[in-house]
Amino acid sequence: IILVLTIFNVPVTWFFDQGSSRLYRSEDSGKTFEDISNVIKNTYIRKEFGINVGPSNSQRVILTADVALTREQGGRIFTSLDSGKSFDFVDLPFHPGQPIVYHSSNPDYLLVSSIDNILRLSVDFGKHWTKIHENVQAFSCGPGITIFFSTHPNDTLDADQRGELLLKRTEDLGRTFSTVSNNMFSFGYIGRFLITSIVKKQFYSVLEADDDMIFMHVDEPGDTDFGMVYTSDDRGVLYSKSLERHLFAASGKSDFTNVTSLRGVYLTNVLDQDGSIRSVITYNRGGEWNPLNKPADVKCASDSKRCSLHIHGEYSISNQLAPMLPLSDPSAVGLIIAHGSVGDSITAVKSDVYISDDGGYSWMKTLEGPHHYTLLDSGGLIVAVEYYTDIPIKTVKFSTDEGQCWQLYNFTDKPIIFAGLASEPGTKTMNISIWGYMPEAGYKATWVSVTIDFEQLLTRDCEDDDYVNWLAHSTDEGDIANDGCVLGYKETFRRLKKKSVCINGRDYIVEKEQNPCLCTKLDYMCDYGYYRQENSSECVEQPDFKDRQLEFCLLGNEELLMTTGYRKIPGDKCAGGFTPKRTEEQVNKRCGTAEQIQTSKSKEITIVLAVSAVIMMIALVTGIQNPFTGATKKQAERMRVAGFVKLSVVVVGFVLALYVVSQVFEFKMDASLGNIFATKPPRYKCGLSKPCPEKHFAFKMASGAASVVGPKMCLEDHVLMSGVKNNVGRGLNLALVNGRTGELMDTKFYDMWGGDVKPLIEFLKTIQDGTVVLIATFDDGATKLNDEARKLLGELGSTSIATLGFRDNWIFVGGKGIKTKSPFEQHIKNNKDTNKYEGWPEVLEMEGCIPEKSD
Structure with missing residues (x-):
């Protein structure tokens, strides 16, 4: 089963976006698709949430609708227990702030943090929800039904930046903590x-743990x-040095890669003193690192001093040097496919595809130029497509001998601009879908999915004679007793012969035999x-x-x-x-x-x-x-x-x-x-929990706290107003921003307790169309407001201004000239029974992304 969600965004006004989406479903591995948008009532599905499939049960699907944040009854989700054949919709009593998380212990258990930072739980696959805890910063599923979460007890701004979070645990689904x-x-x-x-x-990162x-x-x-x-x-107590000068770029990208096709093998890159990047590999879990051996079929430059193979990872992808990460899978024993180059270091020239069939000990250049690639039939079949961003293609490549030879197949008469490969999770399938589009006049395009069923090509099931015993980590250096000993034991696998053209099948299980080894000094770290x-x-x-x-x-x-x-x-x-x-x-x-x-x-x-x-x-x-x-x-x-x-x-x-x-x-x-x-x-800018899309301004703001701490406003990582800048005061605090450029135009504050409302009214009348207006209260922002002032503020998109009262807290982002109500507004009443401070309600915080105003 394949589900495809297409999304088209359009600006309703210059202040925020809307769009439409279509949902398609295939029951034949992508050969045909049916438009099932009516099953979800043609609802617009949120782009950032997409299709949320259960990690342990792919028949469970959750779609999160894109509804206005001002919708009082909350958000809406669609749930399916039959891979999207049918959906039930649920109106939520809250707005999700992130994709819903499946609990690892039970597929019916769902967790989500709402936009008001409340952690919520459903035990019936989304039909009903209960509140677990307020002011939750992050959460994670633990063993059994345990849930860990971090919280800031006073709901303070940037508590995670100041180290004021608490880590809590519940082992009974939120009853006790x-x-x-x-x-x-x-x-x-x-x-x-x-x-x-x-x-x-000092920055640290846990790269891998088991x-x-x-x-x-x-x-x-x-x-x-x-x-x-x-x-x-x-125990995680004592640590040993493993690798110096490990590359971890400012973009947050690390090339550290766990080679899952062979025990103990990891790949990564180091940054040399001259700024060059080189690849290294370990076969014994970091005990020793070495350069990758140069492929025998590739020559080095005459002036090369330390020629070896270098692998492209996350850092290279972020710099558009390669289209894919290294690929390995436990079912394809010893197999690694990766983009790389040969020389003294990684270069910016076009990368080629290299393959190893022994867990990284030896390598072979298998394809010229960048490709997208995938493993099928537990590694018995490799499929690759040349990667171009603007040149149409019509040919797919496939290999049945671990990349030694490649055959070509024209999958379409009309070339398409390639977009990606798609197959079911894992490597058991024999089907692959190639996605792309055909450009048309007027900036239009027709999207195309072509599914290839390789069972029509490989028709024979593998038999015993098609397999051979293979000793992992063998170096053939003459020491028979210790040959293949890594981390204390040898492993002999039963794997497919390269010359065998047959199907492993869905029932294929990796067979291996383990034999212990005597300890040597190489089994020890210093x-x-x-x-x-x-x-x-x-x-x-x-x-x-x-x-x-x-x-x-x-x-x-x-x-x-x-x-x-x-x-x-x-x-x-x-x-x-x-x-x-x-x-x-x-x-x-x-x-x-x-x-x-x-x-x-x-x-x-x-x-x-x-x-x-x-x-x-x-x-x-x-x-x-x-x-x-x-x-x-x-x-x-x-x-x-x-x-x-x-x-x-x-x-x-x-x-x-x-x-x-x-x-x-x-x-x-x-x-x-x-x-x-x-x-x-x-x-992210202003400390947001996620980045904003292109052509959007990131903002974060907080109201004042009682009559003690003034409000704070941040836009595009620039603090507009705060107590530190000494430009805030009692009453209403306003910042005007150019809706096209994001530049700060003016800041003002007006005392609505002891001051006069007339200067505020005059100021509001001067605001030009296309101006973004950020407003936050401090102490009391309502006593001197009259109908005229409330009307002018309402024209900026506010809903709550009509009911703003004495010492209420209110934060708002609006704009002059918008035609609808703003989705960026929070209001909490001054109520002696619920106030967090004596005489004042709790601080309000809000963050979001404001679309640029287009001409």
């Missing part, structure tokens, strides 16, 4: 680790675009205070650590580390052989902050402190030996994390609190839920 952490900036949930940032000075360990990037000080990658022990010298497996003590006791803080207790310099790589299963002595003894001393000591007494969560300054002194185990320094690219403002903890040998630069969920939960956590730390957290 417990506080996990105080005074934090943000949190993430990945692998079996619940992670919070508690001090914000049940065994964490890969963490820590930025170098300053605007460098690079940092250090560290790997943790199995411990805290030790490092590996170049071209050596020996861990030697760092000079600064000689004759010193190694102490660290764990769960509020000081621990003494007794080590000979080695600790086993997390997840390594070797037995016997090299077995160094290592112990941790508790010292009768308390350490850490009072909060950390108190929280560590929890029976269900263990608190661990990972220390960056300590991390920087832990053993260097990277295989990259060249000393890299310097970079020039300017980084945007980014999330930073810092702190302290008592150690006997070093003063710590920052601290990261990690909460390791204990065996009480008896549940393996889903790593996909931890994506809050998977990429560098972007910072």
